[in-house]
Amino acid sequence: MSNVIRFQFSRGSEVRFLSHLDLVRTMERAIRRAGLPMAYSEGFTPRPIMSYGYALPVGILSEAEYGDFTFAVDLDPEEFVRCYNQHLPKGLEVLWAERLPEKTPTLMGEINAASWRLFLPQTSGGPEQIKARWEWLQGVDSFVVKRDTKKGSREIDIRPFLFDVYEIAPSSTGTVFDCLCGLGNEANLRMEELGDLLGFDHLEATITRTGQFKKVGNHYFPPLGNRGCK
Amino acid sequence: MDKRLLPLLPMVTKPGRYTNHEVNAQHKDWSEVDVKVALAFPDIYDVGMGHLGFKILYALINGRKDALAERVYAPWVDLQARMEENEIPLTALESGLALTAFDLVGFTLQYELSYSNILKMLDLAQIPRRSSERNASQPLIMAGGPSAFNVEPLADFIDFVVLGEGEEVIHEILDVVKNGKAEGVRKETLLERLALMDGVYVPDLYKPVYDDGGKFVALEPHRPGVPMQIEKRVIRDFNSLPYPEEFVVPYVEVIHDRVMAEIMRGCTRGCRYCQAGMIYRPVRERDPNILKKQISRLVESTGYEEISLSSLSSGDYGQISPLVRDLIAEYQGCGVSISLPSMRLDSFGMELAQEIQRVRKTGLTFAPEAGTQRLRNVINKNVSDHDLKEVVQGAFAAGWSRIKLYFMIGLPTETEEDLEGIVDLAYKVLAWGKEFRSARRRPEVTISVASFVPKAHTPFQWVAQDSMDVLRSKQSFLKERLRHPAIHFSYPKVEESFLEAVFARGDRRLAAVLERAVDLGCQFDSWTECFRFDLWVQAFSDSGIDPHVYAERTRDLFEPLPWGHLSAGIDFDFLRREWKQAQGGIPTLDCRWDDCSKCGVCPNLQVANAIVKEKSVE
Numbered sequence: 001m002s003n004v005i006r007f008q009f010s011r012g013s014e015v016r017f018l019s020h021l022d023l024v025r026t027m028e029r030a031i032r033r034a035g036l037p038m039a040y041s042e043g044f045t046p047r048p049i050m051s052y053g054y055a056l057p058v059g060i061l062s063e064a065e066y067g068d069f070t071f072a073v074d075l076d077p078e079e080f081v082r083c084y085n086q087h088l089p090k091g092l093e094v095l096w097a098e099r100l101p102e103k104t105p106t107l108m109g110e111i112n113a114a115s116w117r118l119f120l121p122q123t124s125g126g127p128e129q130i131k132a133r134w135e136w137l138q139g140v141d142s143f144v145v146k147r148d149t150k151k152g153s154r155e156i157d158i159r160p161f162l163f164d165v166y167e168i169a170p171s172s173t174g175t176v177f178d179c180l181c182g183l184g185n186e187a188n189l190r191m192e193e194l195g196d197l198l199g200f201d202h203l204e205a206t207i208t209r210t211g212q213f214k215k216v217g218n219h220y221f222p223p224l225g226n227r228g229c230k
Numbered sequence: 231m232d233k234r235l236l237p238l239l240p241m242v243t244k245p246g247r248y249t250n251h252e253v254n255a256q257h258k259d260w261s262e263v264d265v266k267v268a269l270a271f272p273d274i275y276d277v278g279m280g281h282l283g284f285k286i287l288y289a290l291i292n293g294r295k296d297a298l299a300e301r302v303y304a305p306w307v308d309l310q311a312r313m314e315e316n317e318i319p320l321t322a323l324e325s326g327l328a329l330t331a332f333d334l335v336g337f338t339l340q341y342e343l344s345y346s347n348i349l350k351m352l353d354l355a356q357i358p359r360r361s362s363e364r365n366a367s368q369p370l371i372m373a374g375g376p377s378a379f380n381v382e383p384l385a386d387f388i389d390f391v392v393l394g395e396g397e398e399v400i401h402e403i404l405d406v407v408k409n410g411k412a413e414g415v416r417k418e419t420l421l422e423r424l425a426l427m428d429g430v431y432v433p434d435l436y437k438p439v440y441d442d443g444g445k446f447v448a449l450e451p452h453r454p455g456v457p458m459q460i461e462k463r464v465i466r467d468f469n470s471l472p473y474p475e476e477f478v479v480p481y482v483e484v485i486h487d488r489v490m491a492e493i494m495r496g497c498t499r500g501c502r503y504c505q506a507g508m509i510y511r512p513v514r515e516r517d518p519n520i521l522k523k524q525i526s527r528l529v530e531s532t533g534y535e536e537i538s539l540s541s542l543s544s545g546d547y548g549q550i551s552p553l554v555r556d557l558i559a560e561y562q563g564c565g566v567s568i569s570l571p572s573m574r575l576d577s578f579g580m581e582l583a584q585e586i587q588r589v590r591k592t593g594l595t596f597a598p599e600a601g602t603q604r605l606r607n608v609i610n611k612n613v614s615d616h617d618l619k620e621v622v623q624g625a626f627a628a629g630w631s632r633i634k635l636y637f638m639i640g641l642p643t644e645t646e647e648d649l650e651g652i653v654d655l656a657y658k659v660l661a662w663g664k665e666f667r668s669a670r671r672r673p674e675v676t677i678s679v680a681s682f683v684p685k686a687h688t689p690f691q692w693v694a695q696d697s698m699d700v701l702r703s704k705q706s707f708l709k710e711r712l713r714h715p716a717i718h719f720s721y722p723k724v725e726e727s728f729l730e731a732v733f734a735r736g737d738r739r740l741a742a743v744l745e746r747a748v749d750l751g752c753q754f755d756s757w758t759e760c761f762r763f764d765l766w767v768q769a770f771s772d773s774g775i776d777p778h779v780y781a782e783r784t785r786d787l788f789e790p791l792p793w794g795h796l797s798a799g800i801d802f803d804f805l806r807r808e809w810k811q812a813q814g815g816i817p818t819l820d821c822r823w824d825d826c827s828k829c830g831v832c833p834n835l836q837v838a839n840a841i842v843k844e845k846s847v848e
Binding site: 014015016017018019021022025026028029030031032033040045046047048058059087089090091203 | 245246250251253482532533534535565566
C-alpha cells in the first residue's frame with residue numbers, strides 16, 4: 001500500500017459553478033484548514049501532491065468525483081474522511097476513501113466513461129420524446145457535429161460516444177433519465193452534444209454526474225473499490 | 231443567493247461570482263438582529279472581495295449580536311441585462327434578499343471611476359438614486375473610503391458619509407440607527423442625530439453657494455447646530471483594535487486572494503501627489519507579536535497559501551526584516567508564502583526581497599514616479615538615481631529578469647527633460663540587466679506611465695491637470711522613444727485620467743452629469759472595455775457643464791474649495807507651504823525620522839505617530 005488515498009466526493013448545488021481550477025484551490029485550502037499531513041512537492045513553491053479525475057463542466061452537480069491525495073504519513077482513510085469533511089465548504093463532501101495499492105493507474109489514465117442523470121423541464125418534451133429519440137439513435141451509425149476546440153472547429157462523429165440511455169421516466173418537473181457516455185481524451189461526449197443527440201437544450205437541464213468508470217467492453221468499473229459493475 | 235438568479239447563471243461569465251456559501255461567509259438569522267447592513271462594493275466581486283476595509287467591517291458588524299452585515303457587488307453587464315429582463319432586483323449574497331430589505335447600505339468610495347456603478351447598483355436595487363426621493367421605508371445609504379474626502383459629486387445620492395477610519399464609528403452608527411428604529415423616528419431625525427456624531431457628514435443638511443461666475447463660494451448649513459467642519463475619525467490605539475479572525479474565502483479567483491495582515495496604517499513620506507499619504511496620517515505600526523497571532527488565526531481559518539503584509543509602504547515598517555524572517559521560518563514548511571506589496575525603492579532591502587521571493591524570481595516593481603531627480607524633488611518622492619541603480623543592479627544580479635517601473639506624466643513643473651529622463655531610465659535599466667543578470671532569461675523592462683490626477687487634500691489640489699491633448703502628445707513622445715523589443719510601454723487612456731480629475735475635485739453640480747451618464751449607459755468606467763468617453767462627453771453637454779473647468783483650472787490658493795469642510799486633519803496652510811516647496815524643488819522630510827513638518831494632523835486630531843520599538847519581536 002502507498003501513502004496515497006483515493007476518495008470519492010460529491011459536488012452539490014452550492015459549488016456547481018466552480019471551474020476545475022476553483023475546485024482545486026478550494027480543496028487545497030481545506031487541506032490546510034484541516035491540517036492534513038500532506039506530502040508536498042519539491043521546488044521553490046511546495047504544493048500538496050494531489051490529482052483529480054476529469055474536470056466537471058461548470059454548472060453540473062456530481063455524486064462521483066474522485067481525487068488522489070498523497071500524504072507524508074500512512075493515514076487511516078476513515079480518519080481522513082472524518083477530518084476533511086469538517087473543513088470542506090457546503091456542497092463538497094467526501095463519501096468514502098481507500099488506501100491505494102502501489103502502481104495503481106492515475107484517475108485520468110483509467111477513467112474513460114461516465115454516467116449522468118438529467119432532469120429536463122416540461123418544455124423539453126416528455127419521456128416519450130426521449131425514448132423515441134433514443135430508439136431512433138440506436139439504428140443510427142453516425143451523428144456528425146461541429147466541435148469548437150482551442151485549435152479551431154472540426155467535424156466529429158459523436159454517435160459512438162453515447163453508450164446507453166435508460167430509466168427514462170416522468171419526474172415532478174418534467175423528464176428524468178440516465179445515460180452512459182464516453183469521458184476523457186478519446187471518446188468524450190460533451191453535455192451540449194448529448195443535447196444535440198437527444199434533442200434538448202443542455203442549459204435548461206439539471207445534470208448530475210452519477211459515476212465515472214473504466215469501461216472494458218460492456219463492463220464498467222469504478223475507480224474506487226470494485227462495486228457497481230454493470 | 232437569490233434563487234431566481236440560478237437559471238440565469240449558466241448563461242453568464244464566471245457564475246461562481248454570484249453564488250455564496252463561501253467558507254466563513256456569515257449567515258445570520260434575520261429575525262434575531264435589529265440592524266441589517268449591506269456592504270456594497272461598486273465593482274464586481276472579483277475586485278471587491280480584495281478590499282480589506284470591508285473584511286474588517288464585515289467582522290465587526292457580524293460580531294455584534296444585534297446586527298448583521300452581508301455583501302453586495304455589482305453584477306457584470308451580462309448578468310445585469312438578464313436581471314433587468316427578468317425584473318430581478320439586486321440582492322445581497324448571503325441572504326439573497328433585496329437591498330431594500332436592509333436598514334443601511336454602505337458603499338465604499340475607492341476611486342472616482344466607480345461612481346457610475348453606485349448609481350447603477352441603486353437602479354438595479356430599485357432604490358431611488360437621490361436621497362431626497364427616498365423615504366423611511368428605504369435603507370439609508372452611507373459611504374466611506376478615501377474618496378469620501380471629496381464626496382461632493384455624490385452628495386445628492388448619499389444620506390450620510392463617514393470620514394476616516396470606521397472601526398469605532400461603525401458601532402456608534404449602529405447604535406443610533408438601532409435606537410432610532412426602536413423609537414420609530416423619522417428619517418430626518420435620524421440623519422440629524424447622525425450629523426452630530428464625530429466624523430459623520432450629512433450632505434443634505436448643507437447647501438452650496440456659487441457666485442455669478444459659477445465659482446464655488448461656500449457650503450452653508452441650513453440646520454442650526456450642524457458642524458461647519460467635519461473632522462475624520464482616527465484610531466489612536468491601533469494595537470487594541472480587533473482584527474478579523476476569519477476572511478471569507480472565495481471560490482473564484484479574486485484580487486488579493488490571501489491572508490492580509492495590516493502591519494501599519496498611514497504614511498508620512500509626504501509624496502505631494504499622493505492623497506493616501508495625506509489623509510491616512512498619522513503612522514501607526516502594529517505590534518509584531520500581535521500581527522503573528524492575527525496571521526496564525528487567519529491561516530488556520532482560511533487555509534490560504536499566501537500571507538501579504540499590507541500597508542501603504544510596507545518597507546517602512548520598522549521591524550520588517552525580523553517579522554518577515556520569522557514568518558518565513560514559521561510557514562515555509564506548509565507551502566504558505568509571504569508577499570510584500572507596496573515596497574518603496576529606497577527602503578528596499580535586497581536581502582529581504584531575496585528571502586521573500588525565494589519562490590519565483592519573475593517580476594519586480596518599482597515606482598520612481600518621475601524621470602529626473604529634479605522632478606522627484608518637486609513631488610517629494612525621495613528616491614535617488616543612486617538608489618535606483620543599486621537596487622536594480624542588485625535585483626538583476628540576484629536573478630530577477632523583469633523590472634517594472636511606474637511613472638507619471640503631467641506632474642507640475644514637468645518639462646521635456648523629465649520625459650527624456652523616463653526614456654533614459656528605461657534604457658539604463660535594460661543595460662544594467664545585460665551587465666548584471668544572473669538568470670538565463672533575457673532582461674525585460676516594463677514602463678507603465680499614468681497621467682497625473684490632482685487630488686483633493688494634497689499640495690497639488692490647486693494645480694491644473696494637463697489637457698488631454700498635451701498628455702497624449704507626451705504619451706507619443708515616450709512611445710516613439712521606447713520602441714525596443716525588450717521594453718514594454720503601457721499607459722492608461724488619457725480620457726480616464728481626465729474624468730477621474732473632474733470628479734476628484736468636483737462639486738455638487740456634477741450630480742446631474744453622473745445621473746445623465748448612467749442613463750446613457752455609462753458604468754464600469756475603470757474597465758477599458760466598458761468605458762464610453764463619448765457618452766460622458768454627451769452627458770456633460772446635456773447637463774450644460776464644462777468638465778475642463780474642473781480638471782484644467784488652476785485654483786487660487788485661497789479660494790474656497792468644495793471639499794474644504796471635509797477635514798483629514800491636514801491644515802491647508804501646510805498644503806500651501808508644501809506647494810511652495812514643490813515649486814522650489816525642495817524636499818520635505820518624513821516626520822517619523824526627522825523634524826515635524828507641521829501638517830497639523832497630530833494637534834488637530836490629538837494623535838501621534840506610533841512606531842514599534844526595536845527588539846520587541848519575541
